[in-house]
Amino acid sequence: MIANIGYYVLVLTFLASLYGAGAAAYGALKNKPEFVESGRYAMLLTGPLLTVASAAIIWLLATGHYEIGFVASVTSNSMPTYLKVTALWGGQEGSLVFWAWLMAAFTSAASLRKWDRDREMLPWFIMVTMITLAFFLSLVVFFENPFARLWLSADGQQVTAMLQPTGAVPLNPPDGRGLNPLLRHPGMIIHPPALYLGFVAYVIPYAFAMAALITRRSDDRWIRITRRWTLVAWIFLSLGLILGGRWAYDVLGWGGYWGWDPVEIAALLPWLAGTAFLHSVMVQEKKGMLKHWNVVLIILTYALVLFGTFLSRSGVLSSVHAFAKSAIGPMFFVFIGGTFIVSLSLLINRWEMLKGENFLTSVFSREALFLLNNFLFMGILVVSFWGVIFPLISELITGQKITVGPPFYERANGPLGLGLLILMAIAPLSAYASTTWKTIGRALWKPALVTLLVPLTLYFVGIRNPIALLGYTAAALVAFVTLYEFWRGVMARHRQHGENLPLALWRLVGRNRRRYGGYIIHLGVVLMAFGIIGIEVYQTETQATLSRGEQVTLGRYVMTYDDISVFDTNDGRNVARAVVSVYQDGKFVDELYPRKDYYYDSQQAVTIPGTRSMLADDFYVILVGLDPDSRSDATFKVYHNPLVNFIWIGGIVFSLGTIVAVWVSSGRRRANKTSSATRSTRT
């Protein structure tokens, strides 16, 4: 009953989105505002409708309706309710509905803004977003229906279908298969929604860009309107990536956080394009340049968002994340190709309209350095994209599937990443229009001099690895330049307005949130680079099989194996839990409990490391297994991960910086409301 309602609501939403797109476009072409308005109502309707459909799935999940194929495949009786609910995005069908739901909510929110100055863009905004929504809904309505029932056909086959196949009888399983235990982790509960929010939010700036092209608006209005959307999309995408890394570190038990898996790259690609976009729009806002390029970037980001969803949902590539091949692969392919070609043709058609208003003059000018930044981001994007599709290309050309592994990405992206770090140190010191190496040098020499101490100190304490020396020097330069920028700004306010230092810092950031938010993001990146270089270059590991009381040594650490217990839990797990003591320089520091949980319902084990997490390093122990004969001898794999926590700390700083930058518009709104009372400095 609920399932039928849910399905019909999905069909209805699909029709509403098609109608919305059609009515809005028709109204705009024939100059009939009532049709545009009708299309807008259809769009506003999709949000509530999809809320009903999602609520129906959630209700079915939470109450254990295992006669529904999707419910049986992702939940089981032993799962706690919060996991049953979040299983909505644990499988293909549910996550597509979830995607559509977020998308409808975002477009509705965007359409509620005041459109007075941009009336003519509204119908095209509706058309673009509703076509995208209709595409995702068509996937669930026709191919991956989350409400389809399980049936036992006449010849004894189990089938999933919405309507009863002839001769089939309904199946009512008493229990489901349960969510993949690897996904039963807090990080995995937040990670997909964060990524999806990022993906979905990028549709909004794309829709505005297309609307601007269609209506022949040559100004940068679409960029200004969507500035907050791009930042919101970006922060969610960044958070999704960081949380995914944290999940891998906590759950996958290989001591790492990023493996250049195709699906990880699928989420990284739109982030790279989006980050390039974030930088290059500033050039358009300030100098009226790079107009074509910004449209290309937003089209690319949109295409990569679809590509990312497609990669993780189609099984084209071998990956730990991917689901098996399904019918929706070709659909995605056609839709991505179609929208990409149409968007680019539209851009080419409007090419003359978007002529730049200025030239690049000086190599060290801000705009030239932003352009260089874009080159580097695009370089990493092309490298990563190439790595993902290389197996397909090589098979097409040579008939032989050839793959490239993590060494490819590290080798090719490493120098580009280093280039970005160095650029991050120089670019904030440059000015628009004309900057010479002399002006840069004048601003740079003090922080550069302090930075020199870093490689010298590192060399002195015995660090010889060139990657570490180079990377840390570049990271230190960024940190000192950025902090020096803060210092100069604060001191200027202190002298001019007589403010004390904390107040001066508060006002400095508050008056120019985008700039200083950006600097805080850069500091977050420095912290992450610090951690990444630390773990990548200096991670050590060992393994040993121990009897109770025996020990293993790794660097300054000694670990003794004290005890083990094996027991069943009442939520369907068999747990093997070891107790180990960790000694640092001969002193007892911690007791850890690495475990292995075996889930009976899905017949799968999950390895949960025991971690002693300090600022300087993580001591990370994995219980590999028990000797089947003695049932007490255990094998451990032990990692020493220096500086890994700086990755997460950097991630937090990074997010805070983005929040500061997003805040810019709400500050301005307040300024507009109280314009008479506000001083003119608030711009």
Next chain:
Amino acid sequence: MTEVAKANPGRWKFILGGLLIVAAIVYLIASSTQAAAQYYLTIDELLAKGDAVGDRDIKISGVVDGDTIQYDIKNLTLRFTIANVPADLDEIEKAGGLAETLHIALEDPQATRLEVEYIGVMPDLLRDEAQAIVTGRMGEDGIFHADELLLKCPTRYEGDVPLQAEDG
């Protein structure tokens, strides 16, 4: 706006700089591809190629035979046999999905098999009818020595609901 549409006098240095960067990126991609490329083969293709593969790292995909999994926990030595699985997506489609293909491949006594040795932690996902993607090289002893072991379990498919379901 049309006034400024003249040629930029200093543009050549930017074009040159851009070309240099593009060339550097192309070089990075080409050389890294060269250095890190691995053949991705099915077991049949590997045996057909024989020595032609040389001592390059290769990637092999196959279905795990659960009965053959042996793990020497003292030495962290894992051994198991994988059976040939067709790589052609259309063929997989025809058989009714990856799970079905893996099942059929394992049941087929004619399917070529390959013994794999891997030293390290036994992955949680290693079990009967999982798809294993192993990276490493072929040994003189006819055993494939893997440095990397990736597993894929297409479990969310029909036939996975417990059998007692039929009673309900």
